[in-house]
Amino acid sequence: MAALSSTPAPEPLAPPPAQTDPAVDIQDLFGRYRRADRDSIEGVSLAVRKGALLGLLGPNGAGKTTLLNMLCALMRPRAGTIAVHGLRFAQAPDAYKDLIGLAPQSLALYPRLTARENLETFGRLSGLSGVRLRERVAFGLEFAGLQDLSHRRVETYSGGQQRRLNLATTLLPDPPVLVLDEPTVGIDPQSRHAIHENLRALNRAGKTIIYTSHYLDEVEQLCDEIAVLDGGRLIAQGAIGALLARFTGKRIELRFDPRSVEAAADILRTMAGVEDVTIASPQLALVTDDPYRRLPAILKRLAHARIRPLSVAVGARDLEQAFLALTGTQLRDEP
Amino acid sequence: MRRAAQLRGALVKETLGLLRDKEALLMLIVMPAVFVLIMSLALQDTFRQNIPRPMHLVFLAGQGAGPGRLLAALRREHSLAVSAQVSGDDRAERARARTLVREGHAALAVVLGRARHKAVPPTAVLYVNPALPAQMRALGISLVRRAFARVAADRLASIVRRVAPHGRGAGPEPLARPARLVVAKGGLDGAPVPTSAQQNAPAWALLAMFFLTVPLSVAVIKERQQGIITRLRALPVPSWVLLAGKILPYFLINTLQLLMVLGEGMYVLPLLGGDALTVGHAPFALALVAAAANLAAIGYGLLLATFVQSQEQATSFGAVSVLIMAAIGGILVPKMVMPAAMQELSVISPMSWGLDGFQAIFVRGDGLAGVLPDTLRLLGFGAVCLIVAAVRFHRELRPQ
Ligand SMILES: Nc1ncnc2c1ncn2[C@@H]1O[C@H](COP(=O)(O)OP(=O)(O)OP(=O)(O)O)[C@@H](O)[C@H]1O
Ligand SMILES: [Mg+2]
Numbered sequence: 001m002a003a004l005s006s007t008p009a010p011e012p013l014a015p016p017p018a019q020t021d022p023a024v025d026i027q028d029l030f031g032r033y034r035r036a037d038r039d040s041i042e043g044v045s046l047a048v049r050k051g052a053l054l055g056l057l058g059p060n061g062a063g064k065t066t067l068l069n070m071l072c073a074l075m076r077p078r079a080g081t082i083a084v085h086g087l088r089f090a091q092a093p094d095a096y097k098d099l100i101g102l103a104p105q106s107l108a109l110y111p112r113l114t115a116r117e118n119l120e121t122f123g124r125l126s127g128l129s130g131v132r133l134r135e136r137v138a139f140g141l142e143f144a145g146l147q148d149l150s151h152r153r154v155e156t157y158s159g160g161q162q163r164r165l166n167l168a169t170t171l172l173p174d175p176p177v178l179v180l181d182e183p184t185v186g187i188d189p190q191s192r193h194a195i196h197e198n199l200r201a202l203n204r205a206g207k208t209i210i211y212t213s214h215y216l217d218e219v220e221q222l223c224d225e226i227a228v229l230d231g232g233r234l235i236a237q238g239a240i241g242a243l244l245a246r247f248t249g250k251r252i253e254l255r256f257d258p259r260s261v262e263a264a265a266d267i268l269r270t271m272a273g274v275e276d277v278t279i280a281s282p283q284l285a286l287v288t289d290d291p292y293r294r295l296p297a298i299l300k301r302l303a304h305a306r307i308r309p310l311s312v313a314v315g316a317r318d319l320e321q322a323f324l325a326l327t328g329t330q331l332r333d334e335p
Numbered sequence: 336m337r338r339a340a341q342l343r344g345a346l347v348k349e350t351l352g353l354l355r356d357k358e359a360l361l362m363l364i365v366m367p368a369v370f371v372l373i374m375s376l377a378l379q380d381t382f383r384q385n386i387p388r389p390m391h392l393v394f395l396a397g398q399g400a401g402p403g404r405l406l407a408a409l410r411r412e413h414s415l416a417v418s419a420q421v422s423g424d425d426r427a428e429r430a431r432a433r434t435l436v437r438e439g440h441a442a443l444a445v446v447l448g449r450a451r452h453k454a455v456p457p458t459a460v461l462y463v464n465p466a467l468p469a470q471m472r473a474l475g476i477s478l479v480r481r482a483f484a485r486v487a488a489d490r491l492a493s494i495v496r497r498v499a500p501h502g503r504g505a506g507p508e509p510l511a512r513p514a515r516l517v518v519a520k521g522g523l524d525g526a527p528v529p530t531s532a533q534q535n536a537p538a539w540a541l542l543a544m545f546f547l548t549v550p551l552s553v554a555v556i557k558e559r560q561q562g563i564i565t566r567l568r569a570l571p572v573p574s575w576v577l578l579a580g581k582i583l584p585y586f587l588i589n590t591l592q593l594l595m596v597l598g599e600g601m602y603v604l605p606l607l608g609g610d611a612l613t614v615g616h617a618p619f620a621l622a623l624v625a626a627a628a629n630l631a632a633i634g635y636g637l638l639l640a641t642f643v644q645s646q647e648q649a650t651s652f653g654a655v656s657v658l659i660m661a662a663i664g665g666i667l668v669p670k671m672v673m674p675a676a677m678q679e680l681s682v683i684s685p686m687s688w689g690l691d692g693f694q695a696i697f698v699r700g701d702g703l704a705g706v707l708p709d710t711l712r713l714l715g716f717g718a719v720c721l722i723v724a725a726v727r728f729h730r731e732l733r734p735q
Contacts, residue, residue: 034735072569076734089734094571102569106562110348112355117348124344125572127337153355169566 012327021086023177023208024048024071029080031063034138040066040092042232048210050176053203055219055240056212058229064212065105068179069230069323072102076185077204084177100129101168105181105212107162111155115146115165118154119172124191137173139167143198144168145191167195170200176319178202184218196222254300254335258282267305273300282310341572345580352554353584359550364592367543369595375535376609378669381530387500390475393435393734395428404489405447405459405514408482408541415478422629425449429460433519436464439675444474447514459483459514476518486513527670527700532612537693538666541686543596544632545657546587551585551633552640552649554669560646567732573730581634589629615696620703623691627713631685635719641727660684 026048029039041063048054058064069075073089073096081088087272089096100280109118128136141147144164146157153160169182180199185191199222203209213219219226220240228236236243256264261281268286269277273294276287288294291314302309353359353541372431393414394406409417424447432444443465450457463472463651490510532628558564567577639656643649661667664684673681681687692709695701 017728034440073734074565074568083397095571100569102566104562104565108562108566110352110563111561112352113348117351121348122566122570124340125570125576127340127571129336131342133340166562185386188411289502327337 002143003132022047022208023050023052023085025083026067026071027060027081027082029067029082030078032065033075033077035286040232041070041077042105044080044229044232044234046227046234046237048208051203051206052225053096053199053209053223054211054224056210056229057216057219057226058212062229063232064229065181068102068181068210068212071096072100072179073307094095098173099175100141100179101170101173101175101176102178103167103180103183105323107166107282108163109166109169111152112153114151114153114159115144116140116150118165120313122169131140139166140168145194161192163187164195176207178207181285182208182212182214184213184215188297204247205280206301235322252286252288252295254284254286255311256282256284256307256309263305264302264307264309267301267307268298271301274298323333338400338573341576342579345572345577345581348385348581349554351587352585353550356550356554360588362546362549363543364548364595364721367539367596368599370539370542371536371599372566372604372607372609374539374609375532375590375600376613378535379431379531379609380504382534382669387416389416390471390478391415391601392417392443392445392475392479393432393441394445395432395446396421396447404406404480404486404510408485409445409479411485412478412482429462432460432462434522436462437675439464442467442471443479445479450539456512457514458517460519462515462519474697479672480516483507483513483516486567494529495580505666510541515578529694530610530613532600532604532610533697534669536596536612537690537697538661538669540593540596541632541664541689541693542657542661542666543592543626545635545660545686546591546654547585547632548636548639548653548657551581551636551651554651555637555640556643556646560661564731565653576730578637578725578728581637585633586629587634589632590625593625593629613697615698615700617696617706618703620622620696620706621693622704622705623710624689624713626695627710627717628685628689628692629688630717631720632717633711634717634724635685637724638720641724663687664688683715686718688716697700 026044026046029041029044029046030036030038030039044063053304056064056067066075070077071084073093084099085097087096097331110121113121120133123133123136123140141150141161144161144167146161146165146168147161149157149161154165157165161185167180170178170180179323184195187195196218198208199211200211211219211223223240225239226237226243227234249281249320254264259279261279261284265279268274268284273289275289278285285300295312295314299309328335336501372664392409394409394417396406406417406419409415425446428446430688432446433480435444444462444464447459449456459474463475467475484625488514493510558567597612597614601614605611636653639653640649643652658667659685663681664687665673665678665681666686669688670678670681670690688709692706695705696711699705
């Protein structure tokens with residue numbers, strides 16, 4: 001990762017132009033826990049447009065959960081305002097809560113109840129009854145993929161099954177804004193994929209989704225916008241493409257048969273426009289003045305020497321690198 | 336409409352949670368059922384006879400009363416531990432005797448007055464500790480009577496010997512007329528004592544009711560520890576709905592438990608050789624006391640639940656506080672075997688109010704009027720607990 005030192009110094013992205021009718025409108029928000037000596041959220045302003053699928057990123061302790069807690073009216077802001085669909089909590093508490101569905105970071109299920117009973121309980125507590133309740137419970141079971149296990153107690157479920165149910169429970173009252181705090185922790189890739197498909201479908205159907213995660217690749221695949229929190233402040237917000245482009249840098253990464261790496265490096269070092277070549281066999285990274293202009297020539301020269309790269313990547317490999325550049329911290333402890 | 340759905344949701348989840356909590360059911364249903372049988376049978380004889388040890392009798396004789404034979408006769412009674420004191424005049428001795436028994440220093444006190452005239456026998460007054468159970472009181476009085484009768488019989492024998500035709504003329508002087516025994520007022524009237532079942536059935540039923548504190552507060556803590564409380568707080572559901580959802584299932588299970596225990600006392604106990612439980616003739620009064628005790632227990636449980644921070648605290652503090660209340664309140668140890676000072680202390684325990692209420696109906700045959708004071712106390716206690724718990728619960732749920 002030596003090449004990362006050459007990425008530009010992090011600077012916040014310009015926020016997108018203010019939207020006239022955002023789903024969530026947060027202005028100058030400050031939040032502090034009782035008996036804490038500093039704010040956990042320090043002056044965050046964030047507008048989330050209706051129908052957005054926003055990834056909320058940040059290292060541990062950045063303040064993601066705190067921000068969501070204030071959004072869901074679990075915590076009183078010390079200063080600033082929050083409006084959801086133009087409505088503030090103080091104006092109409094129940095109506096405000098009806099707008100938001102929260103999937104808490106820690107599992108929020110009754111372990112002694114079955115999946116169906118959990119869904120029914122939270123459905124009723126949300127005010128559902130009768131046919132509507134039955135429909136939504138059936139939807140929830142299907143969403144969680146637990147139709148066959150619906151009669152078993154949740155305490156007998158695997159961690160991933162519980163997570164899925166946790167998420168499905170949130171969807172029950174069908175609120176327009178979904179707030180999902182790390183909903184896929186401990187879920188295997190297939191299930192995660194299925195959940196993503198479902199979330200995308202919900203998003204297409206018009207739901208605004210705020211999704212926090214430590215899995216950058218996940219956010220990258222799922223979301224179209226991100227907001228990055230660090231130390232209680234919003235340090236970046238925008239379309240993923242724009243963020244990536246900004247941190248794309250001038251990098252090309254090539255992977256070879258290990259026997260060819262040295263030879264390839266020797267060739268590339270002699271080429272015009274190539275500023276730096278580092279080897280991490282079987283990978284090879286080079287920094288050029290303009291990766292897309294130089295790439296054809298590079299491939300041509302290698303082909304001439306009968307060296308064929310196994311893979312080629314241009315730009316910052318992923319959001320992880322961009323994030324690292326932005327915050328100077330790793331999102332997750334382990335990659 | 337919406338609140339009805341929410342209330343239903345809160346009720347169903349608490350009910351299912353409770354029904355699937357095996358430990359809770361063990362404690363709330365099985366424990367009292369088993370204890371009532373065991374303890375009623377085990378303590379049966381104690382409640383029938385009530386002679387745990389010799390009763391302490393203080394014998395006070397005014398100066399010149401000549402107590403010799405009477406004292407000797409009393410001392411021959413093995414169930415009496417007699418100590419004799421001689422001093423003062425009659426009236427002072429009587430006052431002392433009253434104090435001695437009232438304060439529990441002696442079970443019985445006999446004051447032998449001075450004989451005023453040769454032809455008039457002296458009077459002996461027997462004072463009985465009013466706190467003694469009726470059987471013990473009766474036994475004590477009969478023992479003293481027996482001693483007096485023995486003295487009278489001795490005198491009769493001496494007269495017979497003197498006038499007997501085959502006697503050798505004038506024998507020794509006949510004995511002096513023995514004292515006439517008077518039992519002081521208050522010696523016999525007093526509350527009848529409960530039978531073993533009348534003590535044990537309501538006592539263990541009450542203990543189990545209050546023991547719901549443990550599962551109830553553990554359930555609340557678990558909701559708090561898992562993310563459930565976060566979800567509940569994010570839902571548009573008022574705190575009173577959630578609280579009501581917690582009250583009703585426990586109320587029902589406590590009622591069920593009490594009915595089971597009473598039924599067991601009435602119908603099962605006699606099958607096992609015990610005395611059947613009799614429950615008086617005031618079903619409304621009984622229902623009232625039961626409901627009041629139930630609410631007091633639930634109120635206490637909810638109050639505790641809003642204070643404890645962990646499951647360990649909930650179990651240890653809940654269990655210990657309930658056991659202390661039970662010990663003080665005459666649940667673990669019947670009040671009638673407690674010394675007077677402890678009996679007075681027992682009024683601070685809500686379980687004692689409940690027990691008194693039940694026993695007023697079972698033992699004294701009281702109706703609504705008789706149980707009203709205890710019922711009001713229980714309801715007052717329950718209401719205060721519930722209000723404080725509701726306020727604290729509401730604060731916990733609203734935005735912090
Ligand atoms: N109950 C609390 N009392 C006091 N401080 C808290 C409390 N909860 C969180 N904090 C602090 O607030 C800051 C933000 O925490 P928060 O939980 O919002 O982080 P996060 O971004 O959600 O982290 P993670 O990715 O680990 O979930 C942290 O410094 C944390 O120590
Ligand atoms: Mg968090």
